[in-house]
Amino acid sequence: MAAISAFARHGKKIVAIGRNYAEHIKELSNTTPKEPFFFLKPTTSYLPSGGTVEIPKGVICHHEVELGLVIGKGGRDISQANAEAHIAGYALAVDMTARNLQEQVKSKGLPWSAAKGFDTFTPIGTFIPKSDVKDPHDLKLWLKINGAFKQNGTTSDMIFPIPRLIEHISSIMTLEEGDLVLTGTPAGVGPIKAGDQVECALEDAEGKEMAKLSFGVADREGGYQFKP
Secondary structure, three states: OHHHHOHHHHOOOEEEEEOOEHHHHHHOOOOOOOOOEEEEEOHHHEEEOOOEEEEOEOOOEEEOEEEEEEEOOOEOOOOHHHHHHHEEEEEEEEOOEEHHHHHHHHHOOOOOHHHHHOOOOEEEOOOEEHHHOOOOOOOEEEEEEOOEEEEEEEHHHEOOOHHHHHHHHHHHOOEOOOOEEEOOOOOOOEEEOOOOEEEEEEEOOOOOEEEEEEEEEEEOOOOOEOOO
16 A cells, blocks of 8 residues: 555556546547546656646646546456546546647647656655545535636536546556546636646535645746747
8 A cells, every 4th residue: 555655656657537528528629538538657757746846948837636546456458347446546536738839739630748857847745545535526626816816616426437447547558556547627727827736636526625725826947848
């Protein structure tokens, strides 16, 4: 179990589900997928709570708060009926996106790994054991910037539930112990800028706080520069 609680050091991949909340799909004028849609993020993008997200030069950086699930037992071709046995627990996370870079490469039909994969682009909270979560499909998650609500949603609005996500991902690639699956973001995504203080929380159906995540924002020195 020690290895599971240290998933951010031992997990081999971050599998991020896109377009899993209808209102978020609408706000970005995307189409609703017929099956779960995902992309990969590097584990080098992890940022512990209390850290600082670094925005590369020229990048418009958007926040996307999400429920993450931590894989405790690896597997391939996992059925929905057996998915629960492969979950060790959960974590509160934010999927940062270089939105203008993403839009540029998408318009050219190119991959957008870079838009999601910068260092510090996956702020992550502490591990929450599965036994502490009564129903992962009935949780509230919110994000504030400088004290003002920007995202305030519930996991009950997911289009594809967690067992379906695990079934789909594992039908394509083996899930391994310590891997993190980001389950999608509710509506309200938007930009952050240097100097902002971001605070997120995960609550159960009764409003009890289960996890908290906070981070600062700064401009990155050196490295990549976005040029339209």
